[in-house]
Amino acid sequence: MRILVVEDEVKTADYLSKGLGESGYRVDVALNGLDGQHLVQEHEFDLIILDVMLPGLDGWQLLQIIRRKLQTPVLFLTARDAVEDRVKGLELGADDYLVKPFSYAELLARVRTLLRRGPPREVEQFQVADLHLDLLRRKVTRNGERVTLTNKEFSLLHLLLSREGEVLSRTLIASHVWQMNFDSDTNVVDVAIRRLRAKVDDPYQLKLIHTVRGMGYMLEAQS
Amino acid sequence: MRLWPRALSVRLAVMFALVSTLLLGLIGFSLYQSLQREIAWRDDQALLGRLERMQALLDDSQSIEALRSRPQLYENMLGNRDSLLWIIDDAGQRLIEINPTLMPLPVLPAAERATLGDSQSSELLRLAWLDVTRGDRRLTLIAGKLLSEREQMLAAYRLKLWLALSVGAFLAFGFGWLVSLRGLQPVRQLAMRAAAIDVQHLHLRLDEFKDVSELQALSKALNLMLARLEDGFAQLSRFSEDLAHEMRTPLSNLMGHAQQTLARPRSVDEYQNLLVSNLEEYDRLARMIDSMLFLARTEQADASINRQLVDLHELVEQLCEYFDGTAQECAIELINKGSGTLVADPQLVRRALANLLANALRYGIPDSAVTISSSLCDGVVEISVHNFGEPIAAEHLPRLFERFYRCDPSRNQPDDSGGLGLAIVRSIMHAHGGQVRVTSAQAGTSFSLLFPLDSA
Numbered sequence: 001m002r003i004l005v006v007e008d009e010v011k012t013a014d015y016l017s018k019g020l021g022e023s024g025y026r027v028d029v030a031l032n033g034l035d036g037q038h039l040v041q042e043h044e045f046d047l048i049i050l051d052v053m054l055p056g057l058d059g060w061q062l063l064q065i066i067r068r069k070l071q072t073p074v075l076f077l078t079a080r081d082a083v084e085d086r087v088k089g090l091e092l093g094a095d096d097y098l099v100k101p102f103s104y105a106e107l108l109a110r111v112r113t114l115l116r117r118g119p120p121r122e123v124e125q126f127q128v129a130d131l132h133l134d135l136l137r138r139k140v141t142r143n144g145e146r147v148t149l150t151n152k153e154f155s156l157l158h159l160l161l162s163r164e165g166e167v168l169s170r171t172l173i174a175s176h177v178w179q180m181n182f183d184s185d186t187n188v189v190d191v192a193i194r195r196l197r198a199k200v201d202d203p204y205q206l207k208l209i210h211t212v213r214g215m216g217y218m219l220e221a222q223s
Numbered sequence: 224m225r226l227w228p229r230a231l232s233v234r235l236a237v238m239f240a241l242v243s244t245l246l247l248g249l250i251g252f253s254l255y256q257s258l259q260r261e262i263a264w265r266d267d268q269a270l271l272g273r274l275e276r277m278q279a280l281l282d283d284s285q286s287i288e289a290l291r292s293r294p295q296l297y298e299n300m301l302g303n304r305d306s307l308l309w310i311i312d313d314a315g316q317r318l319i320e321i322n323p324t325l326m327p328l329p330v331l332p333a334a335e336r337a338t339l340g341d342s343q344s345s346e347l348l349r350l351a352w353l354d355v356t357r358g359d360r361r362l363t364l365i366a367g368k369l370l371s372e373r374e375q376m377l378a379a380y381r382l383k384l385w386l387a388l389s390v391g392a393f394l395a396f397g398f399g400w401l402v403s404l405r406g407l408q409p410v411r412q413l414a415m416r417a418a419a420i421d422v423q424h425l426h427l428r429l430d431e432f433k434d435v436s437e438l439q440a441l442s443k444a445l446n447l448m449l450a451r452l453e454d455g456f457a458q459l460s461r462f463s464e465d466l467a468h469e470m471r472t473p474l475s476n477l478m479g480h481a482q483q484t485l486a487r488p489r490s491v492d493e494y495q496n497l498l499v500s501n502l503e504e505y506d507r508l509a510r511m512i513d514s515m516l517f518l519a520r521t522e523q524a525d526a527s528i529n530r531q532l533v534d535l536h537e538l539v540e541q542l543c544e545y546f547d548g549t550a551q552e553c554a555i556e557l558i559n560k561g562s563g564t565l566v567a568d569p570q571l572v573r574r575a576l577a578n579l580l581a582n583a584l585r586y587g588i589p590d591s592a593v594t595i596s597s598s599l600c601d602g603v604v605e606i607s608v609h610n611f612g613e614p615i616a617a618e619h620l621p622r623l624f625e626r627f628y629r630c631d632p633s634r635n636q637p638d639d640s641g642g643l644g645l646a647i648v649r650s651i652m653h654a655h656g657g658q659v660r661v662t663s664a665q666a667g668t669s670f671s672l673l674f675p676l677d678s679a
Contacts, residue, residue, distance in 0.1 A: 151544075182517075186549060188549055192548045
């Protein structure tokens with residue numbers, strides 16, 4: 001998978017290219033709009049990450065140029081989160097946006113979603129190691145034993161399982177599980193994870209829910 | 224080009240001039256009219272009198288011929304060039320004629336009684352005539368007066384009137400201008416005073432012009448406006464100061480911690496710890512900026528809110544689910560007594576209540592309850608969040624909703640809302656045209672959101 005990052009802030013471009021590289025993507029960086037345009041015309045990308053404020057050719061203009069020929073997914077980054085800005089970006093044909101400052105985990109999650117392409121798979125059975133979740137019967141078992149969860153605990157586990165191996169930020173978890181779409185400064189997510197762990201992980205040898213310090217939580221069968 | 228002058232004094236002077244011209248014109252016109260009527264009436268009376276005297280002379284003389292031979296009898300009675308006199312018999316013969324300007328004899332209809340009329344001839348001529356019978360002769364007596372002299376006099380009078388009118392208008396303009404300049408003097412003083420007020424001198428006030436009622440009202444209104452501006456400005460600068468302060472703490476943590484770690488080689492663990500601790504500070508900064516932006520947008524006058532019908536029980540239930548885990552950890556029971564509906568922005572109401580609930584859980588004492596209840600009373604929907612706990616000291620209550628206000632300045636818990644939580648609640652309520660209220664006593668602390676029904 002090849003990703004183009006168009007970003008004039010050198011530090012941002014640097015950590016994005018490093019991070020995405022570590023996640024297994026091939027990353028090209030353009031530090032201004034014109035270079036970006038040039039690269040888009042020369043090569044084929046699976047995803048373009050586009051900063052809106054660029055010298056020379058700005059992000060909106062570049063987005064229009066890209067959309068004239070290509071349907072490559074575009075994720076735009078903006079420091080201005082006025083509603084009009086977001087609407088403008090999406091109207092011009094961007095697929096998603098992130099407002100600076102964004103968490104890296106969030107960015108990675110969005111990148112994965114955009115690259116997944118096609119409609120999300122409707123998975124009804126999840127299996128990670130000896131943890132099993134049946135969406136239709138709303139049944140969770142670990143090592144063959146039934147685990148009783150509350151509604152929200154079930155939703156939380158479902159979210160973690162459906163994004164297996166991805167780091168999920170607290171904000172994302174809060175908005176998916178409780179529809180709390182604002183950055184809340186409470187420790188609600190940590191408490192919920194703690195309670196979920198007590199039921200799903202604590203009695204067992206193999207821990208599946210991991211804390212990624214400073215970023216969020218992840219479910220994975222790590223050996 | 225602007226026809227209407229900019230200066231108020233000139234405008235007033237022009238208006239003065241227009242008004243006085245109109246008044247002087249009306250007075251002059253009516254005086255002129257009455258004078259003209261008066262003169263015409265007098266002339267007519269003189270003509271009629273002349274006819275009478277001629278008639279009397281005819282009566283006194285034996286015959287018309289005798290009268291003709293003594294012209295001095297009537298000539299001196301005429302005596303000037305604009306008076307005319309004819310006596311004509313029925314054959315059209317002029318028996319007596321006094322006609323210094325040699326006017327043609329006018330053709331007149333018969334008149335048994337003295338009749339007045341204007342002649343049709345070229346020059347303006349007023350005539351009085353009368354048919355009389357002397358023996359077997361029918362005579363026509365005609366007395367006339369040329370109007371040219373009268374016309375000249377009236378024309379001169381008209382000219383004087385016009386002159387007086389123009390001079391009057393001019394004087395009215397001049398005096399009006401002077402008077403307006405003088406009358407507007409306080410306005411200039413007001414302007415000078417107002418010009419001296421800038422950001423550094425917002426405490427200055429305008430003099431109240433007690434003797435000029437219009438200006439008194441104006442300066443009062445301006446002073447009130449200044450007071451509001453000063454207030455807002457003070458709040459704003461206090462706020463920027465607070466903001467800078469609030470950013471200093473995380474920044475100094477970041478800098479200090481990073482420098483201290485870099486001072487010598489460390490283990491990977493220590494570096495990781497540094498980065499994680501940094502991230503926490505970054506999060507705090509990011510949240511603070513988000514909250515600030517949220518406040519700035521919500522407080523804009525044109526901030527649009529997305530009003531919908533909200534089921535209060537359902538909304539509170541969602542929040543209770545959200546805080547369920549946290550509440551259990553503090554051994555606090557969440558009681559949902561919400562009922563009814565409300566027209567409001569569900570996102571914003573949720574956010575406001577979430578902030579209140581987070582506070583209630585933070586300050587509630589263990590093994591007690593936090594109750595969310597709602598009521599409708601006098602067209603106001605009230606949603607209250609009550610918790611048991613230490614009462615908040617009365618001196619803090621009025622300032623609780625200010626940004627960055629903390630009852631205890633030293634307290635800075637890791638999950639503290641950064642001092643903006645309640646400010647956000649208040650701005651959300653303002654955006655809904657409502658308000659937020661707090662009461663605190665031994666029985667616990669209660670925050671109430673008041674939504675007016677009619678603002679929906």
